[in-house]
Every structure is written in C-alpha cells, then in structure tokens.
Amino acid sequence: MKTAQQEPPQKVICISYVPLLWATEPMKNYSKDITTLSKKLIKAVEEAPTPTACLWANHNDRMTPCFVIERAKAVVDHLLAWTENQPGEWFRLCVEKAKDHYHVVLFPNLMKSKDRFSVQWVMIHEEIIPENAHHEFVFRPLHFRSKNLGMIEGVHLSDESMVGFVDVKDMSNDLTKIPDPTFIGPFKTNGNDELAKCAREYLKSADLRDGRAE
Numbered sequence: 001m002k003t004a005q006q007e008p009p010q011k012v013i014c015i016s017y018v019p020l021l022w023a024t025e026p027m028k029n030y031s032k033d034i035t036t037l038s039k040k041l042i043k044a045v046e047e048a049p050t051p052t053a054c055l056w057a058n059h060n061d062r063m064t065p066c067f068v069i070e071r072a073k074a075v076v077d078h079l080l081a082w083t084e085n086q087p088g089e090w091f092r093l094c095v096e097k098a099k100d101h102y103h104v105v106l107f108p109n110l111m112k113s114k115d116r117f118s119v120q121w122v123m124i125h126e127e128i129i130p131e132n133a134h135h136e137f138v139f140r141p142l143h144f145r146s147k148n149l150g151m152i153e154g155v156h157l158s159d160e161s162m163v164g165f166v167d168v169k170d171m172s173n174d175l176t177k178i179p180d181p182t183f184i185g186p187f188k189t190n191g192n193d194e195l196a197k198c199a200r201e202y203l204k205s206a207d208l209r210d211g212r213a214e
Contacts, residue, residue, distance in 0.1 A: 012121070012129060015041075016113035016139035017090070019048040020071070020078050041138070049075055051144040053171075054104050056155060057164055057181060063155050065095070065104045066164030066181040067142060068171060075142075076165050076182050093161055093187040094199040095152070098207065102152040106142040106163060106187065107199035113137070141202065160186040 015021070021044045051067035058064070069075055083090040090112055096103045114137075118129055146152070164181030171179070190196055 010130065010132075011134045011136070012117075013136045013138060014110075014114055014117040016110055016137050017079075017082060017108035018045050018138070018140045019050070019075050019142065021045070021048065022078070045138060045140055048140050050140075051104075051142060052168060054144040054146070055164070055166065055178060055181075056151060057178070059162055059164065059181075059183060062158060062161065064162050064164055064183070065093070066166055067104075067144060068166045068168055069142070070168050072165040072167035072170075072182065076184060080184065087184050088160075088187050091187055092191065092195045092199055093157075093163060093185075093189045094196060094203070095155070095157055095190065096200060096203050097149070097152055101146045101148060102150070103146075103203045103206075104144045105199060105203060107195070107202065108139055108141060109195055110137050110139065110198065111195075113139070141199075143203075143206070145206065157189045159189060161189050162186050 021041075049070045051069045053068035055066040055068060056063050057066050079087060090109050091106045092109065094103070094105050094107055096105075114135060121127070121129055162183040162185035164183045166179055166181045
C-alpha cells in the first residue's frame with residue numbers, strides 16, 4: 001500500500017520476457033546495477049533455456065526457422081501464456097547475417113512490456129510511474145548464433161514467418177529424422193522500425209561482448 005511518505009519512483013526495473021520466468025512483482029528503488037536484483041531473479045535469467053541450434057524446415061512452402069531448445073514444450077507454453085496467446089504482437093523475428101555467422105532471434109517488444117508493467121505497477125503500488133522515470137529492462141530473447149554461415153545464404157524470409165520449436169532430447173544424430181516441430185506465430189520479420197533496430201543493436205552488442213564483432 002502507498003503511504004503519505006512515499007514518492008513516485010524515478011527509476012524502475014521492468015521485467016520483460018525471460019524464458020520460463022513467470023510474473024514477478026514490479027520493483028522499485030533499485031539501482032542501475034543488475035546485481036542489486038534478487039538472487040532468485042538473476043539465477044532465473046542466467047539459467048533460462050536458450051536455443052542450441054536452429055534448423056530450417058519447409059513449412060507451408062516457406063523456409064522456417066526452428067529452435068532446438070531444452071524443455072521446448074514448456075518454453076512454448078510459457079511464451080504463449082506470457083503473450084496472452086498473441087505471440088506475433090509481442091515479438092519480432094530477426095535474422096541477421098554477419099561476415100562469418102548469422103543470428104536468429106525472437107526479440108520482445110519492450111515498449112509493450114513497459115505498458116503492461118505500468119498497469120501492474122498501478123494495481124500493486126497504487127501510484128503512477130512518472131513519464132520521465134528511468135526504465136531499466138531485464139529480458140532474455142530466444143537467440144541463436146551460428147558458428148558459420150551454413151545455409152543462410154539460400155534462406156529468404158517473407159514479411160511474416162512462423163517459428164518452430166524442437167526439444168533437444170528428441171534430436172538424434174540422424175538429421176534426416178528430425179521430429180515434427182511445434183510452430184507458433186506468425187511473427188513479423190526484420191524491418192526498419194524501432195523494434196527491429198533495437199533487436200539489431202542487441203545482436204551487435206552480443207557479438208561485441210563475445211569478441212565476434214566485425
């Protein structure tokens with residue numbers, strides 16, 4: 001409950017999409033350093049499932065990316081619940097080619113997360129976040145980075161695409177026997193709007209952090 005002594009926050013941390021992380025209470029009065037977050041939350045972000053491979057399947061006569069990931073069914077179920085069964089409204093699918101590798105990422109719409117966060121904040125803290133408040137986002141996209149260019153040169157995405165999910169445990173060494181993926185979507189692909197630019201900046205930062213920047 002809000003008390004007379006409390007002031008509206010000038011800095012807030014917005015929890016956006018993290019695979020298998022269910023809703024957490026909107027937090028206030030944290031510093032910019034993520035290490036001030038709860039150990040439980042940090043562990044959830046660090047240990048969230050991440051794609052270990054990306055297969056390209058012919059789905060409805062279109063080349064479609066399929067993430068190979070641990071606990072694939074749980075990841076899909078959580079993603080659908082987190083997006084209120086509208087995954088295409090909450091994510092952008094970006095495929096970005098670099099000199100010697102490529103990225104496939106489902107990147108969350110942080111502004112939609114911010115809007116939902118603001119509503120939750122009012123419900124829990126009974127106050128409105130000031131328009132000039134500084135927002136820090138905690139999120140972890142579904143992101144695969146290849147070791148080489150592979151077959152990406154021959155892939156041409158349409159303006160929208162589904163995304164498939166395959167569980168690691170269902171894979172075998174025989175790549176001619178790939179299990180049927182679970183497809184969700186469709187998602188808008190790439191683009192030049194702010195969401196796409198934000199996704200590309202994230203990928204550039206990932207390459208820079210890991211010493212693979214061009």
